[in-house]
Amino acid sequence: MSYPLMISLLIEHMIGLTDAVFLGRVGDVALGACALGGVYYMAMFMLAFGFGFGAQIIIARRNGERRYNRIAPTMVQGCYFMLVLAVALFAASQYFSPIILRDIIESPQVYGATVDYLHWRTYGIFFSFLCVMFRAYYVGITQTKILTVNSIVMLLSNVALNYCLIFGKGGFPAAGIVGAAIASSVSEAVSLLFFIIYTSMTADKRKYGFRRAFTLRPHLLKGMLSISGWTMVQSFISVSIWFIFFLAIEHLGERPLAVTNIVRNISALLIMVISAFATTAGALISNQIGAGEQRCLFKTCGMTL
Structure with missing residues (x-):
């Protein structure tokens, strides 16, 4: 389970890393603004990520209990909440x-670029929040291989769109940092569309309760x-600290902020x-509790360690 995840x-x-690679050719201002705007957006996204972790636990519990017809209703209720949260945050x-x-960004150039980036980047909230629920669904039922395929489709879409929109290739106007924001949002829309099509074609709608899930x-x-609730708060705070750190670096200049963005993207690979291991352990343990296999919990935790 861990490997595909x-x-x-x-x-x-790599989407954030490719944004940094492309925008590094545009200039330090664009790269630094992408860092601030990206972490700002990520802080909002982590609220959805924290909620999705809780939904994943419940889905995995129902899967372990073999109460499969409760899985899709749980996922759909989560999607409803995600849409409301997305509208509010947007x-x-x-x-x-x-x-x-x-009031908190010192450089006028970085401020203007960051606002432009966020204006278009926040449209991706509607797509990425719903993708979190699909991820929770597939991790909860221990079918994680499709997540790899989805991520590849998402990355390829982002790379192609970044190349076209940032530099003005393929008949598109050169949009710079705005192009990077649009590319990321559209690639998230592609990811959501992939999940919807794949799930509608392959999911056992009767088994998982999709036919009566939308009430x-x-x-x-x-x-x-x-x-x-608490995982949402914890996830939000963990990324907000990065935003505060980036603000402090921004006061040192545009070049240090650009360099910090690149270093963060590389160092975060280990995280x-x-x-992946933490998410897998959570799903397996919840499945085991649902199946009444509590005696296996410490063994599963030990294997993860």
């Missing part, structure tokens, strides 16, 4: 981000929030490996 996380992290970011960033069930959402 690990590969998918590494590939998805509206708040579009309105408040320019006001907040104007609003607040009690399922309440159960997910009771588990994922992807750790995250």
Whole structure:
């Protein structure tokens, strides 16, 4: 389970790295603004990531209990919540981000580029948040291989769009950092479309309860929030610290901020490996609890260590 998930996380992290590679050819301002805007966006995304972790635990529990018809309803209720959260964060970011960033970013050039980047990048919230629920679904039912394929499709889309939109190739105007933001958002839309098509074609709709999954069930959402509330806060804080660090570096100049962006993207590769093992362990343990195999829990944790 860990290997496909690990590969998918590494590939998805390469999206940020490819943005840095392309924007490094545009200039230090674009690269530094991408760092600030990227971490700002990631802090919002981590709220969804934390919620998805809680949803994954419940899905895995139902899978272990063999109550398969409860899995799709849980996933769909999570999608409803993600859409509401995405609308709220998108509206708040579009309105408040320019006001907040104007007082904390020293360089006018970096500020302008960061606001331009975020204006287009936050459109990806609607797609990436729903992708989190599909990831929770496939990890919860221990079918992680498709995540690798999805990540490859997403990365290839991002690379092609970055090349066309940043530098103005293939008949597109050269958009610089705005092109990078649009490319990332569109690649997330491609990822979501892939998940929807693949799931509709391959999922056992009767087994997992997809046919009756779209009725609003607040009690399922309440159960997910009771588990994922703290993981949402923890995930948000873990990335917000990076944003504060990048702000401190920005006050040293545009070049140090650009260099820090590259170093962070490279150093974070190790975190992807750790995250894959942690996610897999969580899914397996929840499956074992659901199956009544509590005696295996410490053994599973020991194998992960």
